[in-house]
Amino acid sequence: MKIRYIRIAAIAISMGIIGAGCSSDSSSPSGTDGSSDTTVATETSNEWALAYTGATEGEATGEPVRIGYVNQESLFPEATIGLMAAVDYTNKELSGFGGRPVEIVKCDVAVEEDGQKCGTQFANDPTVSVVLTGTLTVGNASLYAALDQKKPIVIGNGVTVADFVTKAGVAWTTGSIGVIQGMAKFTIKDLAAKTVAVIHSNNAAGKAAFDVLLKPLFDAAKVTSIGVGVEDTATATDVQSALQAAGADKVDVLLPVVTVQGCSALYDAIKALGITPKVVTTGLCFGTPVKTHLADIGDKGDFPDGWYFLGYGASYFNPDVESGMQTYIDKVQQYGKPAEGSPLEYTGFAGPLFANFLTVAKFYQQIGVDAVTPEGFNTAMRAFTGPMMIQAGDLSCGVAPFISVCGHVTGIQQYTTAGGWATITSIDVRAAG
Incomplete structure (x- = not known):
C-alpha cells in the first residue's frame, strides 16, 4: 500500500522545482557555487512550514x-x-x-x-x-x-x-504500537516466518514490546517466538550470549528491539558469531551512531546490509x-x-x-x-x-485498547550496500491480519 499524503496547496507548484533540485548532482553546474539551489530548498521548506502551521514569516518578539x-x-x-x-x-x-x-x-x-x-x-x-x-x-x-x-x-x-x-x-x-506491531505483521505476512527470535531491551519498554505487542500476534499466527532481554549497556559479548540463548542462528527472522546504543553491539555480536539472520528492526538502528560505528570498524555501507527498518512512514534518507x-x-x-x-x-x-x-x-x-x-x-x-x-x-485518537495512540501506520524500508535505501511497503496496524 502506497501512502498518499494530502497535498498542501501552497507547495503544489514548487514541488517540481525542488524535485529537480534534489535529483541533480551535488556539484554545481556552470561553475556556480550552488547557492541558488540552497535558496530554492530553503524557500520551499519555509513555504511548507508556513502552510502547515498557519504562521507568518518573520522573527518572534515579545514575552515568551x-x-x-x-x-x-x-x-x-x-x-x-x-x-x-x-x-x-x-x-x-x-x-x-x-x-x-x-x-x-x-x-x-x-x-x-x-x-x-x-x-x-x-x-x-x-x-x-x-x-x-x-x-x-x-x-x-x-x-x-x-x-x-x-x-x-x-x-x-x-x-x-x-x-x-x-x-x-x-x-x-504511531510510536511502538505501530512500529512493533508492524514488525510482527511484516514478519508473518511478507516474510512468511515460522520461527523468530526477539532481542529486546531489558526495561519496561522492551518487555512491553515483546510481551504485549509481539508475542500475542506471533502466538495467534502460530509462529514460534523466543524473547531474550539485554541491558541497555550490554556489550557485543553480552548480546552474543543473548543471541545464542534465543537460537538466532536457526530462526527464520531476528527482531531486535533495542536502543540506538544497543544496535551497534548487536551488529558486532552477529558478525562475531558468523551468522546471517534476516533482520527486522526499528528505525533506532539506522541512527547516526550506527553509521559512525560501521565506518569506525571499516565495514562497507552506511548501515547493516539487508536489514529491514520500520518507522513512521516518511524516510530520512529519501525525504x-x-x-x-x-x-x-x-x-x-x-x-x-x-x-x-x-x-x-x-x-x-x-x-x-x-x-x-x-x-x-x-x-x-x-x-x-x-x-x-x-x-x-x-x-x-x-x-x-x-x-x-x-x-x-x-x-484517530481514542481507539481502544491503546486509547492515547492516534497514529496507526508504519512504513518499512530496506538498506542494502549495493542499492542503498528502498521503500518496501507500509502497514496499517488497525487492519486485521
Whole structure:
C-alpha cells in the first residue's frame, strides 16, 4: 500500500522545482557555487512550514510562551536535538507562536520518582499550558497521574504500556504500537516466518514490546517466538550470549528491539558469531551512531546490509516535500546542535519531536496564542485527524485498547550496500491480519 499524503496547496507548484533540485548532482553546474539551489530548498521548506502551521514569516518578539518538556536524556538525547531545532527555527523564521517566542522549560527523568517530580512541577506552573514528552522508559505513569486533568500532554514517542493507555495525553505518532506491531505483521505476512527470535531491551519498554505487542500476534499466527532481554549497556559479548540463548542462528527472522546504543553491539555480536539472520528492526538502528560505528570498524555501507527498518512512514534518507520530511531535514541541519564531539543525530526520535512541536505551533495559531488554555488545547489535540508531519496515514485518537495512540501506520524500508535505501511497503496496524 502506497501512502498518499494530502497535498498542501501552497507547495503544489514548487514541488517540481525542488524535485529537480534534489535529483541533480551535488556539484554545481556552470561553475556556480550552488547557492541558488540552497535558496530554492530553503524557500520551499519555509513555504511548507508556513502552510502547515498557519504562521507568518518573520522573527518572534515579545514575552515568551512557555512549553513544558520531559525527556529521559541519558537514553534519548536526539529527541531534544529535534525539539530544540524546531523551537529555534520557529522563533527565527515562523514568528514563534502568534508572534511571540517560545521558551522550553525542561525536566529530565533519570529514575522512576522523577516522573512525579516533573508532573508536579508543571501541574503547579500557571505559565505552562501544554507539556511535551520526548521518550521515557521510566516515570511515565507517575508523570501522567500528576498532570491528568490539569495540563494536556503531547506524548513524543510512546514505548511503554502507560504511554499507550493514559487518558492524560495523546501521541500523534504511531510510536511502538505501530512500529512493533508492524514488525510482527511484516514478519508473518511478507516474510512468511515460522520461527523468530526477539532481542529486546531489558526495561519496561522492551518487555512491553515483546510481551504485549509481539508475542500475542506471533502466538495467534502460530509462529514460534523466543524473547531474550539485554541491558541497555550490554556489550557485543553480552548480546552474543543473548543471541545464542534465543537460537538466532536457526530462526527464520531476528527482531531486535533495542536502543540506538544497543544496535551497534548487536551488529558486532552477529558478525562475531558468523551468522546471517534476516533482520527486522526499528528505525533506532539506522541512527547516526550506527553509521559512525560501521565506518569506525571499516565495514562497507552506511548501515547493516539487508536489514529491514520500520518507522513512521516518511524516510530520512529519501525525504519528500509532501510529508514535511524535506522541511525537517533542511531545518535540522540548519538549527540542530550536535552533542560535543559527535556528529548531528537527526534520526531516531529527533524527527517526531520536531514534527510534534510544529503541530503544537499549528494549534496555537488556530486557537490564538493569547487564548490557549489547557482545556482548549486538550480538546483540539484529541480532535486532530491529520495530515500529521512525517507520520503516514490519518490520525484517530481514542481507539481502544491503546486509547492515547492516534497514529496507526508504519512504513518499512530496506538498506542494502549495493542499492542503498528502498521503500518496501507500509502497514496499517488497525487492519486485521
